[in-house]
Amino acid sequence: MFLEECEIIENIKISEDKYLLKLKSEKSSEYTKAGQFFMIECEKYLRRPISVHNADKNILEFYYQVKGEGTKNLSKISDIVNIHGPLGNGFETNIKNKNLLIVAGGMGIAPFKLLINKLKEKNNITLIFGGANEKAIKIIEYFDTENIKLYITTDDGSVGDKCNSVDKTKELLKENNFDLIYTCGPEIMMKEIIKLVLKKNIKCFASMERRMACGVNACLGCNIEVFDNLQNLKEEKKIKNAKVCHDGPVFDAKYLVI
Ligand SMILES: Cc1cc2nc3c(=O)[nH]c(=O)nc-3n(C[C@H](O)[C@H](O)[C@H](O)COP(=O)(O)OP(=O)(O)OC[C@H]3O[C@@H](n4cnc5c(N)ncnc54)[C@H](O)[C@@H]3O)c2cc1C
Numbered sequence: 001m002f003l004e005e006c007e008i009i010e011n012i013k014i015s016e017d018k019y020l021l022k023l024k025s026e027k028s029s030e031y032t033k034a035g036q037f038f039m040i041e042c043e044k045y046l047r048r049p050i051s052v053h054n055a056d057k058n059i060l061e062f063y064y065q066v067k068g069e070g071t072k073n074l075s076k077i078s079d080i081v082n083i084h085g086p087l088g089n090g091f092e093t094n095i096k097n098k099n100l101l102i103v104a105g106g107m108g109i110a111p112f113k114l115l116i117n118k119l120k121e122k123n124n125i126t127l128i129f130g131g132a133n134e135k136a137i138k139i140i141e142y143f144d145t146e147n148i149k150l151y152i153t154t155d156d157g158s159v160g161d162k163c164n165s166v167d168k169t170k171e172l173l174k175e176n177n178f179d180l181i182y183t184c185g186p187e188i189m190m191k192e193i194i195k196l197v198l199k200k201n202i203k204c205f206a207s208m209e210r211r212m213a214c215g216v217n218a219c220l221g222c223n224i225e226v227f228d229n230l231q232n233l234k235e236e237k238k239i240k241n242a243k244v245c246h247d248g249p250v251f252d253a254k255y256l257v258i
């Protein structure tokens, strides 16, 4: 992991409160895996965790939503930003000849641009991307969606199918055999997806979020409950705490206590 001062190439508004930040990164970019995150300095506030959206040559991208003071400040920076990372485990990407389903809800699309770019040549990828309305899914225009199957859902039907990503997942699970599922988005959505796919014994990786103070396993800010002993099915399941910043943010969904 590196501490790096990066020149901002652009920090543009995609829609409403959502921004795409592109940085020149001499050190971190080549070591960054899909699903990892960076702690980004937002002027006088604690660093904020943001997933890497894309990493290509010496350019890192982040897709973020303005939530509070930290991200509001970030949206106003135009010259240099200090980043710390890459952090966390990231997604498994040593995969080929598989039928993969990615289910993203809202800002949960953030880690999947890089994942799709890494996996699409050697695998069949289906992406379900759901959002409240057309503005929530506008970022998809910046993806290379050639050679993947894309399903857009919106709550108001302004674009794509008028349903949510869980409904679309149910529909596609009836018609397809997926080898592996990746999901990121609101926790309530991920819980539904995880229940559906574990029932069908499909392996699923979920990218989880917790509020983070340090991002490097040094505080107790980001605990999440996971099962400890799934190997011995005769024992009662034991629960322990894991750290999202260190043991995650990507978890094999069968270990998550949901
Ligand atoms: C591993 C990880 C990756 C993330 N990736 C992205 C990303 O790619 N794009 C993006 O827009 N956001 C991402 N987030 C969420 C992002 O870190 C928070 O939105 C941000 O820290 C809010 O900071 P703030 O100062 O603007 O708001 P604050 O004033 O700190 O909080 C404003 C609101 O945001 C909520 N909030 C703050 N932190 C989190 C959090 N960690 N998770 C959920 N809600 C939070 C608060 O409860 C509050 O309602 C990620 C979080 C984690 C843990």
Ligand code: FES
Residues within 6 Å of the ligand: 211, 212, 213, 214, 215, 216, 217, 218, 219, 220, 221, 222, 243, 244, 245, 246
């Ligand atoms: S954020 Fe400090 S331990 Fe994870």
